Amino acid sequence: MTYAPLPEFDHEHVTTVSGARSGITITVAIHSSRLGPALGGCRLSNYDSWADGVTDALQLSAAMTLKNAAAGLDAGGGKAVITLGTGETLDLQRRRDVLFDLGDLVESLDGRYRTAEDVGIDQDDLRIVAERTRHVVGLPGHTPGRGGPAQDTALGVYASIYATLEAMGTPGVVGRTVTISGLGQVGGRLARLLTADGAQLIVADVDPSRRTLADELGARWVSADDVLVTPAEVFVPAALGGVLTATTIDVLAVRAVVGPANNQLAVRDGADRLAERGILYAPDFVVNAGGVIGLAMATEGADRALIDQRVRAIGDTLRASFREAQDQGITPLAAAEGIAAARLADAVGQPHK
Numbered sequence: 001m002t003y004a005p006l007p008e009f010d011h012e013h014v015t016t017v018s019g020a021r022s023g024i025t026i027t028v029a030i031h032s033s034r035l036g037p038a039l040g041g042c043r044l045s046n047y048d049s050w051a052d053g054v055t056d057a058l059q060l061s062a063a064m065t066l067k068n069a070a071a072g073l074d075a076g077g078g079k080a081v082i083t084l085g086t087g088e089t090l091d092l093q094r095r096r097d098v099l100f101d102l103g104d105l106v107e108s109l110d111g112r113y114r115t116a117e118d119v120g121i122d123q124d125d126l127r128i129v130a131e132r133t134r135h136v137v138g139l140p141g142h143t144p145g146r147g148g149p150a151q152d153t154a155l156g157v158y159a160s161i162y163a164t165l166e167a168m169g170t171p172g173v174v175g176r177t178v179t180i181s182g183l184g185q186v187g188g189r190l191a192r193l194l195t196a197d198g199a200q201l202i203v204a205d206v207d208p209s210r211r212t213l214a215d216e217l218g219a220r221w222v223s224a225d226d227v228l229v230t231p232a233e234v235f236v237p238a239a240l241g242g243v244l245t246a247t248t249i250d251v252l253a254v255r256a257v258v259g260p261a262n263n264q265l266a267v268r269d270g271a272d273r274l275a276e277r278g279i280l281y282a283p284d285f286v287v288n289a290g291g292v293i294g295l296a297m298a299t300e301g302a303d304r305a306l307i308d309q310r311v312r313a314i315g316d317t318l319r320a321s322f323r324e325a326q327d328q329g330i331t332p333l334a335a336a337e338g339i340a341a342a343r344l345a346d347a348v349g350q351p352h353k
């Protein structure tokens with residue numbers, strides 16, 4: 001994973017601790033609570049160093065501020081990261097210990113940050129965290145309908161792909177080639193939706209067991225190494241962030257990038273580079289907001305139909321970003337950041353940002 005350098009420190013509050021039970025480094029980063037108490041998942045992942053874990057928490061929480069603002073949620077941006085060393089795994093006892101440590105840390109923030117699932121944390125883990133804190137969102141049984149943020153995230157990406165193809169002047173997915181890198185919780189669900197609509201899928205995953213789904217859907221399987229150079233109309237990054245480096249942008253053979261991975265751009269000028277290559281970039285924090293929209297709305301008691309409607313409206317936010325970009329001669333990323341910034345600027349009576 002490549003981390004774009006942070007231009008400045010503008011977070012409201014960051015706490016990094018060694019868990020009292022586990023000794024594992026845990027960071028909670030609250031970037032902004034201007035629109036409400038911060039909401040964002042907890043990631044449990046391996047890092048080269050504890051400092052990389054902190055950097056990831058800083059970047060992910062800043063992205064949550066943009067995501068929640070652009071999605072029209074009354075929620076600020078925050079994120080937690082549990083930092084495991086390279087190759088480190090947890091046995092059941094240690095996993096429980098670190099989840100209790102996380103719960104205590106979240107509880108100590110008294111509701112300023114609400115945690116949820118993210119990569120490496122599932123609903124069983126959330127149940128354990130909830131034994132130590134009230135500030136957990138998306139517990140099993142709390143989301144109406146099909147449940148789980150991945151389905152809502154996939155639906156938001158699906159709506160985004162339609163909006164992007166429309167902006168490219170080639171609406172609809174029938175017969176269009178779409179490459180999905182990462183057939184996990186989101187990528188797998190998205191693959192099913194697009195196949196049902198008649199898209200031609202090309203898929204890759206580092207986990208060979210995902211090939212079963214590829215075969216079931218009649219998708220073409222390519223290696224994870226080749227996925228970026230394989231020609232297609234749309235590239236969907238659905239694995240880890242940081243996939244769009246100066247080098248990979250130069251070799252991409254697609255017309256658009258639309259995917260759920262957080263913080264896809266490893267270089268700050270990545271959006272400009274994509275535009276120079278004539279590749280339409282759908283900003284990740286707009287595209288992947290479905291999960292958090294579902295979580296936030298479920299806590300407010302919304303029903304499934306209303307949540308679906310709001311998740312599908314991600315396509316409209318994207319259309320507005322593309323229009324603004326066209327009108328102003330800026331990238332869609334800058335336009336989407338402008339939409340989020342306008343909401344943040346309108347918020348009153350809350351702390352700075």
Ligand SMILES: NC(=O)c1ccc[n+]([C@@H]2O[C@H](COP(=O)([O-])OP(=O)(O)OC[C@H]3O[C@@H](n4cnc5c(N)ncnc54)[C@H](O)[C@@H]3O)[C@@H](O)[C@H]2O)c1
Nearest residue numbers: 149150153182184185186205206207224239260261262291
């Ligand atoms: N789950 C959500 O609701 C949600 C919400 C917002 C953003 N996201 C982001 O979307 C992405 C996917 O999330 P997910 O929940 O599906 O995760 P996941 O862990 O279920 O799936 C990721 C998949 O990517 C594969 N993978 C890992 N490295 C790869 C590589 N180099 N090349 C190809 N495949 C690779 C993994 O084997 C796995 O199958 C993540 O970046 C996540 O942060 C997810």
